[in-house]
Amino acid sequence: MSAADPSSPLPPTVPEADAPPLPIVVALGVFLLLLAGTYMVFHNERSYRDTKAQQIDAQAAILASTVGPALEFDDAKAAQEYVNALASDGGIDEAAVYDATGDLVAGYARSGARPTPPDLARAGHRITSNRILSVLPVRRGPSVIGTVYVRSVIEPLSRRLERYAAIGVVFLMAILTFIVLARTQRSLHRKNLELARANEALHAEAGAREKVETALRQSQKMEAIGQLTGGIAHDFNNLLQVISGNLEMLKRRDFALGDDARRMIDAAARGAERASTLTSRLLAFARRQPLAPRSFDVNALVTGMSELLRRVLGEQILVETVLAAGLWRVHADANQLENALVNLVVNARDAMERGGKLTIETANMTLDGAQADAHGMTPGEYVMISVSDTGTGMSRDVQEHAFEPFFTTKGIGKGTGLGLSQVYGYVRQSGGHARIASEAGEGTTIKLYLPRATADVEPAPAARPGAASAADLQDRPILVVEDDEGVRTFVVAGLTELGYPVRVAHDGASALRALDADAAIGLLFTDIGLPGAMNGRELADEAMRRLPGLPVLFTTAYARDTIVHHGRLDAGVELITKPFTLHDLAARVERILASEAARAFWSRDHAAAP
Amino acid sequence: MARRKAARPAMRIRALALALATLAGFAQAAPDDPGLEAAVKATYLYKFADYIEWPAGRFSSPADPLTLCVAGSDAITALVDAAAAGRTLQNGRPIAVRHVALAHERDCDILYLAPRREESEQEALREVRGQPVLTVSDGPVVGNLHAVIAFAVVDNRVRFDIDLDAAAQNRLAVSSKLLNLAVRVRPKL
Numbered sequence: 001m002s003a004a005d006p007s008s009p010l011p012p013t014v015p016e017a018d019a020p021p022l023p024i025v026v027a028l029g030v031f032l033l034l035l036a037g038t039y040m041v042f043h044n045e046r047s048y049r050d051t052k053a054q055q056i057d058a059q060a061a062i063l064a065s066t067v068g069p070a071l072e073f074d075d076a077k078a079a080q081e082y083v084n085a086l087a088s089d090g091g092i093d094e095a096a097v098y099d100a101t102g103d104l105v106a107g108y109a110r111s112g113a114r115p116t117p118p119d120l121a122r123a124g125h126r127i128t129s130n131r132i133l134s135v136l137p138v139r140r141g142p143s144v145i146g147t148v149y150v151r152s153v154i155e156p157l158s159r160r161l162e163r164y165a166a167i168g169v170v171f172l173m174a175i176l177t178f179i180v181l182a183r184t185q186r187s188l189h190r191k192n193l194e195l196a197r198a199n200e201a202l203h204a205e206a207g208a209r210e211k212v213e214t215a216l217r218q219s220q221k222m223e224a225i226g227q228l229t230g231g232i233a234h235d236f237n238n239l240l241q242v243i244s245g246n247l248e249m250l251k252r253r254d255f256a257l258g259d260d261a262r263r264m265i266d267a268a269a270r271g272a273e274r275a276s277t278l279t280s281r282l283l284a285f286a287r288r289q290p291l292a293p294r295s296f297d298v299n300a301l302v303t304g305m306s307e308l309l310r311r312v313l314g315e316q317i318l319v320e321t322v323l324a325a326g327l328w329r330v331h332a333d334a335n336q337l338e339n340a341l342v343n344l345v346v347n348a349r350d351a352m353e354r355g356g357k358l359t360i361e362t363a364n365m366t367l368d369g370a371q372a373d374a375h376g377m378t379p380g381e382y383v384m385i386s387v388s389d390t391g392t393g394m395s396r397d398v399q400e401h402a403f404e405p406f407f408t409t410k411g412i413g414k415g416t417g418l419g420l421s422q423v424y425g426y427v428r429q430s431g432g433h434a435r436i437a438s439e440a441g442e443g444t445t446i447k448l449y450l451p452r453a454t455a456d457v458e459p460a461p462a463a464r465p466g467a468a469s470a471a472d473l474q475d476r477p478i479l480v481v482e483d484d485e486g487v488r489t490f491v492v493a494g495l496t497e498l499g500y501p502v503r504v505a506h507d508g509a510s511a512l513r514a515l516d517a518d519a520a521i522g523l524l525f526t527d528i529g530l531p532g533a534m535n536g537r538e539l540a541d542e543a544m545r546r547l548p549g550l551p552v553l554f555t556t557a558y559a560r561d562t563i564v565h566h567g568r569l570d571a572g573v574e575l576i577t578k579p580f581t582l583h584d585l586a587a588r589v590e591r592i593l594a595s596e597a598a599r600a601f602w603s604r605d606h607a608a609a610p
Numbered sequence: 611m612a613r614r615k616a617a618r619p620a621m622r623i624r625a626l627a628l629a630l631a632t633l634a635g636f637a638q639a640a641p642d643d644p645g646l647e648a649a650v651k652a653t654y655l656y657k658f659a660d661y662i663e664w665p666a667g668r669f670s671s672p673a674d675p676l677t678l679c680v681a682g683s684d685a686i687t688a689l690v691d692a693a694a695a696g697r698t699l700q701n702g703r704p705i706a707v708r709h710v711a712l713a714h715e716r717d718c719d720i721l722y723l724a725p726r727r728e729e730s731e732q733e734a735l736r737e738v739r740g741q742p743v744l745t746v747s748d749g750p751v752v753g754n755l756h757a758v759i760a761f762a763v764v765d766n767r768v769r770f771d772i773d774l775d776a777a778a779q780n781r782l783a784v785s786s787k788l789l790n791l792a793v794r795v796r797p798k799l
Contacts, residue, residue: 078791140700
């Protein structure tokens with residue numbers, strides 16, 4: 001059901017494709033650095049040689065210019081001094097001065113031997129693999145008076161390699177730095193990705209949480225509205241009980257009533273009845289209506305309703321039912337489900353004024369924890385009943401309020417705003433859920449989830465008429481406990497009219513006193529909501545402790561949790577909801593008195609009685 | 611006139627002088643041989659001129675020749691003449707060799723006092739004192755007045771001393787290159 005899955009763990013590693021192709025970048029960077037390094041070494045080597053050659057040329061030129069006078073004045077000693085001065089430069093391994101005929105005047109060779117002059121006729125420098133030599137003529141004016149020769153060793157290869165090794169080390173460092181940076185960048189990138197994913201997950205989780213919170217708020221709001229609605233309906237029911245009860249009493253009495261008076265009484269009674277229908281629907285929303293749940297097959301129910309639905313929908317709307325095979329049975333009030341479906345179908349019809357298609361679908365549905373949480377539902381097994389139309393649909397805003405009582409988009413007088421609220425209240429009270437899926441203009445789907453029946457919990461078989469007739473028992477007084485004076489008066493009057501002796505109490509304490517005072521009491525008829533320390537349920541418990549097996553009939557303007565657990569009546573508990581007619585009351589009292597349990601109680605009581 | 615007279619014998623012995631000069635220049639000068647010594651000295655004379663700076667205005671133009679006066683025998687004059695023949699200074703200035711008698715040494719740029727006669731030497735030096743004349747004596751001067759350059763023989767080689775005091779008196783500047791080659795340099799007083 002849910003698209004978001006916040007529990008999915010973060011992937012431990014990021015796919016390689018997301019990261020930059022590091023090896024290629026690094027290899028390229030390293031290659032370029034090596035290339036640059038090699039170029040620098042070659043460039044250095046060349047410029048070193050050029051510089052060296054220039055230096056040697058310059059030294060030869062200096063020697064040539066300084067040795068000129070020495071040659072002119074045949075001063076070999078001075079010439080030798082110049083040569084020696086030159087030779088003090090560590091790089092120069094040979095230097096010599098020759099006269100015009102090419103004879104050596106002064107010379108130096110590091111080896112100690114005589115200098116080995118090259119071709120003196122060729123002026124300029126020459127570079128060999130490991131030496132640079134320069135030959136320059138010594139001039140006096142236009143004439144050549146001698147030649148100088150200077151030779152230098154190029155810095156030994158080992159020394160040069162050392163220097164280049166230094167460059168190499170620098171480049172190595174650069175390469176290492178590059179690799180480290182690349183690695184750092186890569187891991188940063190990975191961290192970023194992980195962070196982004198974590199952030200995404202966080203967002204998804206926050207979104208899911210928000211959804212849950214919205215669902216929770218919505219349900220709390222519905223709960224609050226339900227409380228309010230239930231309270232109002234309860235009070236109304238008490239009032240309606242007084243009105244309709246007295247109207248009935250009025251009719252039953254043999255007053256000399258004219259036809260007009262009878263018509264007026266009937267009209268008032270009809271009004272009260274309609275008001276009673278309204279309050280019962282309010283109670284349905286408030287989840288305060290007494291339900292008679294039983295295990296039944298929803299498919300059979302839908303099939304059985306199809307004729308009714310077709311009549312409701314008219315001819316312009318196509319009906320399709322998609323009923324799942326092997327559908328689980330549900331445990332709910334079947335009559336109320338029928339009401340709910342009718343309500344939904346009526347809404348669908350109103351949304352499809354120009355015709356369309358209505359689909360009723362059933363399916364088994366298992367909600368796990370995550371799915372249920374995301375939608376504010378309870379995990380478990382459900383039977384889903386969906387009613388879809390192709391009508392006008394609902395906006396998001398309308399959807400939010402659709403289940404609220406008195407909310408309606410229909411025109412004044414067309415809708416009560418209680419249809420969907422009844423559906424909602426009924427489904428919730430039955431332990432299920434109701435959901436709306438709709439898009440404005442796209443139609444609406446309402447899904448009801450009713451809990452799967454765990455076992456066939458059939459209600460106790462209806463009481464069979466027993467041997468003892470009601471007449472036999474009519475001498476047993478009925479203890480009526482009711483705090484509302486109007487209702488009490490009506491009930492007492494009604495029961496008295498039916499021939500039952502009546503004892504009266506207005507709260508738990510006085511009821512117990514009445515019980516103690518009259519051991520013959522055969523039936524406790526009590527309102528559930530009683531003032532004082534003891535409510536009706538507690539009173540019943542206490543009374544049954546004192547008189548085991550005492551039959552009890554509860555009444556209520558709504559069914560509170562005291563006897564209605566999760567919207568279902570406890571087994572064996574009899575309840576009549578207000579407003580009831582005298583006829584309803586008589587029938588219910590007779591049925592109880594005729595039941596096996598009552599008989600057992602009575603016979604035991606008889607035996608015990610003196 | 612004197613110049614013309616001197617030129618002729620110089621021409622005659624040019625071949626010899628060249629040979630001597632070559633010997634002096636490229637073989638080691640041999641002072642044991644007086645003739646060779648003289649020839650070496652003769653070649654040095656004009657070469658000194660490259661390293662001496664005469665007062666400004668001494669030469670009117672680059673073509674104005676340097677006058678090299680030889681106060682000595684005809685033979686020595688001839689040797690000098692032969693050595694300088696066809697030569698110029700490094701800056702291209704021509705060289706004129708002239709034989710002069712002592713006390714008649716006018717318009718000389720270089721005065722070579724060839725014969726070793728003390729009295730006449732002192733007299734000649736006194737004569738040109740204060741004038742821009744490079745005086746060259748054939749050996750260490752005995753007396754109060756010194757020549758700017760005095761030939762000397764050291765280790766059988768022809769070398770020279772330089773007297774900067776005398777040079778200064780005659781308003782001459784001596785190149786350090788020449789000073790480097792001097793055996794002794796007498797500083798300016």
